[in-house]
Amino acid sequence: MLRAAAPVVFVVSRDTARAVSLKDSLKNTDVQHIPDAETLLREAHVQPPHVALLYTDTPGVPLWEVLPMLRQRSELSATQWLAVGSHGLGEMLSAGADALISDTTPLQALSLQVNNMLGRAQQHHDHQERVAQLQRKMDNWEHEERIRDQLVHMLVHDLKNPIAAVMGLLEIVEDDHRVPGDSRELITVARDEAQHLLHLTVNMLDVRKIQAGKMNLKRELVFSPMFSEVIELARGDVGSGLRDREVSAQIAQNMSPVSADPEILRRVMANLLSNALKHTTSGGTISLSVQVVGDQVHVSVRDNGEGIPAEDIPNLFAAFEQSRLTLHGRFDTGMGLAFCKMAIEEHGGSIWVESQRGKGSTFTFSLPYAQDNEEDDFAELLA
Known part of the structure; x- marks a missing residue:
C-alpha cells in the first residue's frame, strides 16, 4: 500500500539553520530551505508547498513584492503563508500573508503554528478535491x-x-x-x-x-367560445374510447379572457381526458367544467372511476410516475400529467387533483386572467 506523501514546508530565509531546526521539530514533514525570492518563485511552481515561512530579513527582492504574484497562482491556492520577522510584517500582511509571527518566537510555539497551518492547508486541499469531484460529476x-x-x-x-x-x-x-x-x-x-x-x-x-426552457408559448386571448373549441378538439384527439363514456362539458359564458396558447391547452385537455378514460370503465361519466373563481379561470376534468390511492398523489405529476390503480393494461410513461403540470405552470397557473377511492378523481388547473394591456390590444383590434 502506497503511503501518502509528506506535507511540504518551505522555509524562505538566508539562514539554513532555521530550516534544519524546524525539520527536527516537525515529524513526518518535508522541510525545504529556500534562500531567496527568486528560488521561491521557481521551486513553488515545481513543488507547491503546504506552508511557506517567509522571513522578512531574507536578502534580495523583498518577499512582500513576490507574495501577491504567488497568491495568484492556481496551484498555490491551498498554500498557507506565514510571515516571520521583527520588521516588515505590515507589508507582508498587506501582500496577503495568512498569519504573522515574530522571529524571536520559541521553536516549540513556531512548530505549533506551522502544524495548525498545515491542518488548514489540508482542509483547503480536501475542499478543493471535493469541489473538483462535484464538478466532474x-x-x-x-x-x-x-x-x-x-x-x-x-x-x-x-x-x-x-x-x-x-x-x-x-x-x-x-x-x-x-x-x-x-x-x-x-x-x-x-x-x-x-x-x-x-x-x-x-x-x-x-x-x-x-x-430545457425551450417551450415558447404562442399566447392568444382565450374567451368562452374558444374553450369550447379546444375541448371539442381535445375530445377528438383522445379517440373513440370516449364513445363508451358519458362526457359532458359546462363552460361559463362571457368570461374575461385568459392569455394562453390554445394548442397547448388542447394538449393539456387531451391528456386529462385520456387520464380520465383510463381510470373509468365503459359507461362511466367524465365531466368538464370551465368556471370563474376569483381572478382566475378554473378548468376541471372529473371522472367517477375508482379514484387514486392517497400514497400515489404526491408523485402523480412527476415524469415516469402514474397511479398503480388503473383499469386497463396500457403502458404509460406518466409523461402526460408531467407535461400538464409544466405547461400550466408555464402559463402562470397551477394544477392539482382531488380524489376519493371508489368515487373518482377531479383534476383542476387554474389560469390567470389576461393583463389589462393584453385586453386593450384586443379592444383596439376589434375597433
Whole structure:
C-alpha cells in the first residue's frame, strides 16, 4: 500500500539553520530551505508547498513584492503563508500573508503554528478535491443530459412520421364500406392505440423542451367560445374510447379572457381526458367544467372511476410516475400529467387533483386572467 506523501514546508530565509531546526521539530514533514525570492518563485511552481515561512530579513527582492504574484497562482491556492520577522510584517500582511509571527518566537510555539497551518492547508486541499469531484460529476451529468435530449429528440422525430402514416392508412381503411363491421371495430382500436402512441412520443419531447426552457408559448386571448373549441378538439384527439363514456362539458359564458396558447391547452385537455378514460370503465361519466373563481379561470376534468390511492398523489405529476390503480393494461410513461403540470405552470397557473377511492378523481388547473394591456390590444383590434 502506497503511503501518502509528506506535507511540504518551505522555509524562505538566508539562514539554513532555521530550516534544519524546524525539520527536527516537525515529524513526518518535508522541510525545504529556500534562500531567496527568486528560488521561491521557481521551486513553488515545481513543488507547491503546504506552508511557506517567509522571513522578512531574507536578502534580495523583498518577499512582500513576490507574495501577491504567488497568491495568484492556481496551484498555490491551498498554500498557507506565514510571515516571520521583527520588521516588515505590515507589508507582508498587506501582500496577503495568512498569519504573522515574530522571529524571536520559541521553536516549540513556531512548530505549533506551522502544524495548525498545515491542518488548514489540508482542509483547503480536501475542499478543493471535493469541489473538483462535484464538478466532474456535474460535467458527466450535463453530458448525459445532452445525450438523453438528443436521443429523445431523434426518437420522437423518427417515430412521429411513421405513426402519422399508420393512422392515416387506418383511417382510410376504416372509412371503406367494404370492410366488415367487426373488422372496422378492430381498425378503430388500432387507430386509437396509434393515436395514444403519438401522444406518448410528443409528450416526451415536450416535457424535455419545457425542462430545457425551450417551450415558447404562442399566447392568444382565450374567451368562452374558444374553450369550447379546444375541448371539442381535445375530445377528438383522445379517440373513440370516449364513445363508451358519458362526457359532458359546462363552460361559463362571457368570461374575461385568459392569455394562453390554445394548442397547448388542447394538449393539456387531451391528456386529462385520456387520464380520465383510463381510470373509468365503459359507461362511466367524465365531466368538464370551465368556471370563474376569483381572478382566475378554473378548468376541471372529473371522472367517477375508482379514484387514486392517497400514497400515489404526491408523485402523480412527476415524469415516469402514474397511479398503480388503473383499469386497463396500457403502458404509460406518466409523461402526460408531467407535461400538464409544466405547461400550466408555464402559463402562470397551477394544477392539482382531488380524489376519493371508489368515487373518482377531479383534476383542476387554474389560469390567470389576461393583463389589462393584453385586453386593450384586443379592444383596439376589434375597433
